[in-house]
Structures are given as C-alpha cells and as structure tokens.
Amino acid sequence: MSGNSIGKLFTVTTAGESHGAGLVAIVDGCPPNIPLTEADLQVDLDRRKPGTSRHTTQRREDDVVEIISGVFEGKTTGTAIALLIRNTDQRSKDYGNIAEQFRPGHADYTYYHKYGIRDYRGGGRSSARETAVRVAAGAIAKKVLAAQFGVKIYGYLSQLGPNRPSSFDATVIENNPFFWPCEADIPALENYMDNLRKSGNSVGAAVTVIAEGVPVGLGEPVFDRLDAELAHSLMSINAVKGVEIGDGFDCIEALGTEFRDEMTSTGGFLSNHAGGILGGISSGQPIVARIALKPTSSLRLEGRSINQHGEDVTVVTKGRHDPCVGIRATPIAEAMMAMTLLDAALRHRGQNQKI
Amino acid sequence: MSGNSIGKLFTVTTAGESHGAGLVAIVDGCPPNIPLTEADLQVDLDRRKPGTSRHTTQRREDDVVEIISGVFEGKTTGTAIALLIRNTDQRSKDYGNIAEQFRPGHADYTYYHKYGIRDYRGGGRSSARETAVRVAAGAIAKKVLAAQFGVKIYGYLSQLGPNRPSSFDATVIENNPFFWPCEADIPALENYMDNLRKSGNSVGAAVTVIAEGVPVGLGEPVFDRLDAELAHSLMSINAVKGVEIGDGFDCIEALGTEFRDEMTSTGGFLSNHAGGILGGISSGQPIVARIALKPTSSLRLEGRSINQHGEDVTVVTKGRHDPCVGIRATPIAEAMMAMTLLDAALRHRGQNQKI
C-alpha cells in the first residue's frame, strides 16, 4: 500500500490538500450494523476546527462532513465508507509570494525535491488541514471501539511551551479552548498565548492521549506490536517529533525494581509505568501515550531560506496560522489512537477468536 | 500482512523463539547484484551477540548465520533471501519454575491472555533473542543503502541510567563494550555497571542512531512519513518506550524561531533541529533518532505477581540476563533504521524515478 493508507483490517485512506477542492477519506473494514450519522463525526470535527478561539488560526472552515457511502438507513453496512469535507475558506492569494520559496522548517523543500512539483498553496498535501478528515475517520473508530470493545479514548494538552498543568481534573478538559486539565491554569495560559501571538512567534506542546477499557491481548508481535503501531500512527501527525508510551523517556534512569509493574491477585497491576502495553500487547491497563509537537514554522518573523532557483530569500509567512499547533491536536491524537486500537482489535479477533 | 513482517518493498519477516530450534528471517525485495556473504552479516551479529563482556548476559550464542537462498555466486539475485540462525545455548530448565508464573514487567501475562498458550522458555517469541536475526537482515539493508544510495548508518549508547557522555568522539564507539562515544567515561561506566550487577538490579538506557548521506525525498506522505515509519520500526524493538526524531521532546519548549532550520544558498541548512526530516520526507541532512529502553524486568530480586491460576506468587528470575538491555541495542537500532530507510528509498524510486 502506498503512503496515504493506515491500518491492516480497519484501513483509513485519505486524500486532499489545504487549498484544493476538499478532503476525502475512505474508511474500509468497519464492522457492520454500527449506528452512524454525520452528526456523530461532526462532534470531533467541531472540537478540532479552527477559529473557535483567538488562540488558533483565524481561517474559518465549517468542516461539514458528508458520508458518501457505506451507511444505509443510519447503520454501517460493512462496506467502504467514503467521507467528503469541502474546503470553503481558501485564500490562495496569501501564498502567491511563496510559490517559489521554501519556507524554513516547512515541507516545501522536501516535497519539491521529492516530486519535482508541489502545490504551494498553504502547504498543499503537507498541511495539517489534512487531519480534519482523520478526525472524522477516527470518530468512526471511536464508535466501534465503544460499541464492540468497551474502549473509551480521551486526550488533553499536557504541556504548552514551558507550562504544565498544576493539577489534573479530567472533567474540565472540554471546558476550555486548550483541552487543558486544570481550570485554575487557564487565565495564565490565555495570557501566555496572547503574549506569544503578539510576539509573532510560536511554541511547542505535548498532548497525552489515553485509552481506557482496552481488553488484554491487542497487538501483533513482533513488528506490529501495539506500541509500534501507536508510534507509527501518532508520529504521522503533522509536527510530532516524539512519541512515548507510559513513562517513556523517564524509563532511562529508572531501576528495574522501580519500573516493572508488579501484580497481586487482589489489586491487579500495582502501577502502570509500562503504559498499558507489555511485550507489544495490551495488558488491560489504560494505554497512555504522549507526543511532542514542534512549534509551527509559519511565522511573520523573518527567516532565512532559499528559493527554487537556489537563491537566498527572506521569508515572511503571512497566511493565518496557529501559534501553537498542539492546541488543536488533542482530537487528532485521539483519532489516530482510535484507528490503531480498532485495527489491532479486529486483527486480534480474526486470528484468535473462535466462532 | 500479519505482525511478523515489516516494510512494503524491502520486506523483512522473522520467526523464532528464545529456546526453540532457531531464528529465521526472509528478506524480500532486495535489489539484485549486491555482493553478499555470510561474513557480511556476521560483523553486525558479533557486535550484538551476548557474552562479549561481563556487562551483558552470560548466555553464549555464536549466532552463526546461514544464507539459505537468494544469493548466487556471491551476489543477491533479487529473490527472497532466507537466513537461519540456530539456537545453541538454550537452558530451558532455567525456566521450569516460571512455566505458570507471569514475571512482572514481562510479556508472559499478555501472551498468555492473547493466545491462551505460551512458550514460557526464556520469553519465547517475546524474547530479545529475536533481534539477532533482525541484525542480520539489517546488515543486508546497510549494504544496499551504501552501494546504491550512499547512506551510512551508525549508532551509539547516548545514556546509560543517569550517565551521559562527557564528550562525543565517533571514532571510539566501537572500541568499548558499551558503544559509548567518550573514552574517558569508560572506567566510570564499568564501575557503575559492576555495582548495578552486584545489586541484582537493572537500569534503562538511550540509544541514538544516525544516518548520513540520505538523499532528499525519502518518505511517503501522509501516513508513511519517514519519521512515522522510523517510529514504528524503532518502537518495535524490545524494551523501547519512546522514540524521538531530531530534538524530539525538547521541541515542546522551543520557540518557532529557534526550532525552524533556516537555510542559506551557501551554507545549506544552518541547523538540524528537525533531525533530517521535514513534512515526513528526508531533507538531505543526517537523520537522527533516539530511543529510550526500559530496564529489563528479569531480576533476581523478588517481585510480586500472580500465576496462571490467579494466585499470588513471588517471582525471582534466574536465567542469564542483561542488567542493561540498552548496551547491546545499538546494532539493533541501526538494523531497524537501515530496513526502514531502504524500504523508503525503494518506494521513492518506484514512484518517482523515470527509467
């Protein structure tokens, strides 16, 4: 399979550019008889969509999704589900001046050299706009996981530049524009973001995503370990530069006696340093993954670069951009984890369940 | 494809358990006419093999590889290359007492629940012994990358518990049992490891792996981005809990102006925070990845767990184990990066090169 597909049994293939006609996904292998409407997908699309607060890009996209196929009388039929989201607010003229420039930190340079041609409008295929249709596809995966496997997935922004949550309250995550798990921190975060935006700069972030209720046994040794598949799917999100499972990089300085999650007959696992995965297979504990997202490179602050002719240029990115792409990344990370877990669940059922 | 294969065009499939008859790999899609002998593979196998210093497991495996097919008169023929490594030093009796126990932090529990059966001897399929044949397959990938694409891959231990290299000298990496890039640190490391071993405990580590000479253009948007594929392959190594590309998690606190790698016509890229990958495609800069390896859970220090009947047990792992699995992980990480880069290179050539 070429690069625009992910998953072996539950397979999502996407297409579409930032400033083209729209975004398409084909979701293949969805179990039948799952109630599904466009409204189900819209919930997560609305959580991700730009322009909902002053802290994200001011591009206005309604991100209305149409289900073209695979659903009949409100239920999935088991056949391929095609999704279409039309682009509505493309301002291609914003990009005329960078048609021949390689914006520093962007994919302009690599796409051009890979293909010898590139759609320069808003980054074309490399734009994070593509993730809208992932979120729609992920919402389908979430529904199936909940209906057939009892799995629930949620995420939150676990770091925004230097800011970390002062406390953790899952119930407040959806109540602020940051998916932040601590209500008391919000005024400081808003202040931080206002200053950042005014400075014209951007900053990185971390998102944590958790799956609860995962049955023991998901993940295929050895190369398609569940953690390897999660690393793949989460690293495929734009701007992600690192993926951790459980304690992640903190395991480097841990001793074996500290890290191994002991068990008792009455208490089950006594800790979850492993993040819910042992030997590449889900253990029944919550699966915990954390991703690092780099600061966007689209800045109105001047940067040095070259153009297609190899000449020095000074690049200023106008357009409309997120000062912290991590802020809208929580629903995307949830979507990727959902696709990966559902694929693993179907594969496990295929090999290991007797009729 | 089921879980024991990796790669789309350059595909490696492995089989074999810690205490079974041996390990097998089928390497499919290798370009033809590449000179290849068993000695080529043995070099990396010897770098990885146990028992070469007192700091690794004392299990003695010669890890002699036989090329069963795919090579004719010293050259690859383009057909499938089968590799066989016989196991020779299995002491299955070491494991009799854990036949029904789930060692804490191990895959015993998850394999048993996934499959309803497990080969408990030395972890069976979940053992890191499986990585021997990955290293052999990776050596083939390295040869092709060097011959056809000018790519050179090397790695080193970049952290051992709390110890970090005091300085960096690539020329000393192969001169010590740790793949450590600073000669002056070796006595302290040996001392640290001696104490750790005596304590019966284990510790985590980090390995950094680098590819130089990578042509611009490798990696398939959007799901099979080169960084996503690397995250997959590196996270598929036993004990790995985190993967970073370039600055990795340090990007969280970075500002956009700091992180974006600027370019000039004379100097090319002025920095490499991105780790050689932009938009999921290689930029021509060195590709830099870092992985975190957890401390092994096989300890002679007692741990609480349960057995297959759900009863509390106290587990002591005898066997022969590495106090720090990261020490032997450098050749494995190189092998995985090599497979992934070669697969990306062949895919790129397939789509984008004219005849």
Place this chain on the structure above:
Amino acid sequence: MSGNSIGKLFTVTTAGESHGAGLVAIVDGCPPNIPLTEADLQVDLDRRKPGTSRHTTQRREDDVVEIISGVFEGKTTGTAIALLIRNTDQRSKDYGNIAEQFRPGHADYTYYHKYGIRDYRGGGRSSARETAVRVAAGAIAKKVLAAQFGVKIYGYLSQLGPNRPSSFDATVIENNPFFWPCEADIPALENYMDNLRKSGNSVGAAVTVIAEGVPVGLGEPVFDRLDAELAHSLMSINAVKGVEIGDGFDCIEALGTEFRDEMTSTGGFLSNHAGGILGGISSGQPIVARIALKPTSSLRLEGRSINQHGEDVTVVTKGRHDPCVGIRATPIAEAMMAMTLLDAALRHRGQNQKI
C-alpha cells in the same frame, strides 16, 4: 489492507454504492508531473457508461468525474488523487419489492449473511456501477503507462453468447456498440441482441484485453507473478468467472513442443502461446488475457428464491439491466489491466533500477 484496495505501490481504493450519493476512488502512488485533466478520464467513462445504445441498460448516468485532489495546474503532484462521481439517476423505488428477497444469482444472499445488513437498492456495493470509478482510475494508469513505459492497452469483445468474430480488425473496435473487432458481424449481433432483449433473457460473453509495448521484467515472483496479479484484478470485475493468459485452457491438450515459444536471434519469439508472461514475469511480448463474464441474473423472467425469513418467493427483477454485461466490460478490463501493469512497473523500478 481491507478489500476495497488493489495494488501495492499504485494503489486504488474505491467506495460507493449503486443508489447512494456517488462513487469515490483514491488513487495513491501515481508518479508526479503527469499531465492530467478530468477530460482524460471522461473518455473512458463515456466508453463504459450505460445508455449509449439500445443493447445496454437504459439507466442514464452522465458519470461526470471530479478530481478532488492530487492534481495541481494540470499535472499530478505525486500525492493521493481523489475522484468523485455523483449518482444522478437512481430509481430506488424499483427495488422496494426486493428489499427482503434474495434475487437468484445475485449477491443479495451473501451480503446479507456476511454483514447482517445490506443496502438492497440496485445491489448496493455489489453493483457493477462501482466499476465506473475503476474506469476513471484506470485511465490514470493508462496515461502513466504510456508516458513512462511506452505501454498501450486495448480490449475487445471476443465472444457474445455463441457468437465469435468472423475476422479481426482492431481499427473497428471503437466503431460499434459492442467493442467488436469485425464490422461485418455487427448486423447479426444487433439482431441477436434484439431477440435476446425481447425474450427477457441474458447471455454471457468473453472480453480479451491486450497490452502492447510492455517492457520485459514486470512481475514479482513468486506469489505476485504478473499473471497472478492480473488474474486477481480481472477476476475482481463483477460477473467474471474465468481468466486465461495467452492460450489459457487450450494449453491442456497442447504438447510441450507446440506450446513453448521458441526464439531466434533475428525473429525474437516465434509465437506467443504464453501470452507475454514467462515465470510470472513479462517477456516483452504483448500480454494477452481473456475473461469470461456470466449472464446477468437480473431478469424479468420469474426465478425461484427465498426471502430473509427463509420463505419461498418468486423473483422478477424490474429495474433497468444489461442483457449482456460483457458488452460494457471492455473498458473495465482495460482499466484493471492498466492498474496491475503500472503497479508491477513501479514495483520493478523500485527494486531493480539503479539511480
């Protein structure tokens, strides 16, 4: 990958039902910089579309295709190409009476038992309407094959019920509604079809498809032999019950001395019984495949069947149907052969071409 995709490097994924909103394809892995417009695709769509003569279904579909992505300023960009064809002439009411019946010879029974639900309107996903978007995707493959590999593909109806061409003239194939290679036969064929249509019955057919200019070397031993891949793709067309390469079933009674295609230094191959494929790899001769298409089961003549409740029913299919589905199958067979050859060409180039 789930079942709605075909191809490893040049991958086509389709979605859509007969009476849903429309048909979608995502064409992934297309080489960049190939000139491509919707008009290029429309040519083949118009060759396949229904209602162009009295000998095919009277359903009227314009089959207008929209390229949603992957093309910029008239050229492919190397990224995923999404295609959309809206359905416009669905008369779902034609199907109300068969909502709970299993039409004999149709997929109604098997879809219902596989999924526990089915979109009964016009056969839903099992309808040959799905092939419209295959034809559009195949037209892209044809363009690339011609531009980069010098391959030309064409097909013709080689049998219509008991009728076989009296002579062969490739230049007349496109001049009649049957894709028939003998002009003199047309009046008799029209008469045959008029009688068939009046009788309310249907009949089978055979289509031959040929690729000329195929370079030697395409096809991957051993399972992905070129003939095996062609058998897969051609048998995936609705109603196909048999696939032959070269002499096909005639080889059973042939002697070795008759069948083996001898060569001379001046004349090259002296015959082409093998149909252009030796050992699963293209030989440089024309590739010749022939498929058998069953008579459509949608008849206004009564048939015995059962309904979803297991009760006996008498089924009469109203709707609008082709009395011989083979008549419109030539462009579909060409499309499938084109996809398969291009995929093989890209895979071959990936493994075997040096940069």
Place this chain on the structure above:
Amino acid sequence: MSGNSIGKLFTVTTAGESHGAGLVAIVDGCPPNIPLTEADLQVDLDRRKPGTSRHTTQRREDDVVEIISGVFEGKTTGTAIALLIRNTDQRSKDYGNIAEQFRPGHADYTYYHKYGIRDYRGGGRSSARETAVRVAAGAIAKKVLAAQFGVKIYGYLSQLGPNRPSSFDATVIENNPFFWPCEADIPALENYMDNLRKSGNSVGAAVTVIAEGVPVGLGEPVFDRLDAELAHSLMSINAVKGVEIGDGFDCIEALGTEFRDEMTSTGGFLSNHAGGILGGISSGQPIVARIALKPTSSLRLEGRSINQHGEDVTVVTKGRHDPCVGIRATPIAEAMMAMTLLDAALRHRGQNQKI
C-alpha cells in the same frame, strides 16, 4: 509487501531455490492452540513429492520438513511458524550447459532481464520445487480450516492432455499416481503417459479443487472478492495459464435463466453454476475451481532459442523432469485454496464477529 508473501491475516512467505540449500516458509497469523506436528505436514508433502511413480520426475527428494518455530508442546502458539525443507538431491551439473542459454518456454529469459543475474540451476527460484514448501504451509491451513471452520478441501486431476475422466468417484482419487477420479481409466492413462515419456514430449492438464463445508460470508468486496483471491493464489502456481470458478468459461454461452442458481426454502440452492461464490462472497455451497496447467517446456527434444549474448542456440534440456506437471499439482492447488480460504475466514471474523 514484496512478491514472496500471500495473504493478509494468514500470511505465507516463502524462499528457496531448486538447487540451493533448501526451502523456507514463514506462516504468520496462524490461530493458536491448533495441534500440529511435522507428521501432519508430511502427509501432503509425500502426496506431492517427486519420484513416487514412473510418471513423474525421477529426482529423489525426501522433502522432510522441520518446524523451526511457532509450535510448543505440539500446539501452535499463535506466533510465526517457520518451516525448513533441505534440498538433498541437487545435480547442478545437469545445468552447466544451460548456464548461458534461455530455455524456450522457461523463465530463464525473463529472470535474466529482470534482475541482470539468475541462478540457472534447475530454474532457481522459478522452479516448481518451490511449491513443496507451499504444500507444507497449506497443510497448516487445512488443519485450521477443519478445526475452526468445518472446511474440507480436496482436488483431483480433471484432464490429462486429451483424456477426461469417464466417471467420478472421489474415493479413488488417492489410490492412483494421477489423483484421477475414475479407476477404470488408469490403465489407459498409464499407457498414454508411457508413450508420451518415450516420445520425449510433454502435455498439459487440468486440476479441479473443491472446498466443502465453507461457511457463507467469506470474501471481501470489492477487490478482494473470494474468487479474485482464489484466482490470484491458483494462478501463482507454476505453469498455470487459466483459472475458472464454477462453470467458468462455459458461462459465456449460457443464458441467464440457465446460469442463475435458484433457491427454495426446502432444497436450498438447486444448482451450483456459480461455484459457491456470489458477488465475491462464499454462498455456503461447495467452492469449485479449475486450473489449466501448460505442458512443461523442459524437453529432451531440440528447441530453438538464444543465449545471453543474443546468439542462436539449440536447446536440449537434460535434467529430470515431469512429462506432465499437472500430475503432481493436485496437492499444490489444494494448498493454495486452503491458504486463501483461511485468510478470508480470519479477515471475515475480524470485521464481522462480535466478541
């Protein structure tokens, strides 16, 4: 995946050449807890192995298979099963004279031009010797199909040159060296083959393979239809030039009223022209496939060809060859059908079965 693998969930990857060290298969995705020993595989290997009658090649290969991994205490563990068959009777010197010649009708020419190198000994990778390890892998699939799905597969030689069975009795198929279903025909067949062998020529054949007890619902629309997958796997067998499902090519002249398989509430399907597959999905009827195998091109009768330098040569193939490769093909066809059905069954279970 490269070309040496088949199957999505139940995946078989093979390696090995005619005159190399041996043959290897990795069988991935096998359900756990299936009793399995080498003796189970040997049964089918012995049915296929050469030298059991005067009507097949006199090469003597014991074809003893070793299970290297994936089986523990007599049961499959769910992990990858590696199989090894050593070659023992290679007479490479038989091939010295054809090292630079392209035998007419063979893969010599195409392998050489594809890869620029070839293992000329006995056809190397293109030899039908490779099918030994397919038969071993297929025996595993048969066991799982029987144990978990109630499926039974058997085949027979349905045509040998111009000879067709005079009657059909399934119980005699295993009692003669031809897998022939009519005992009375055997003397005439032996006589036919004796004459053919003396003449130095070869002839084609047809094999029919049948699966009984197949549950309704196997096969993935639209490209991975069960018939398309069967066509792929059966056409991947050496020498196969055609594949039919059910009535196959006879459907061309059939009327719709004749071909569609009607049903009644008491009698179920009243006929099986479709060969057990409707819309690409198994219907619950027996699955019937038929393949055409060309006459072997390895003849001691002179043939015209060219050598690697483009010069005319006269080729005489000494070696030891089957005068009718179809005679030993029945177990191979069974093996391929078994792999394909099991893969389809696991995929179906993954998507459609609730836990």
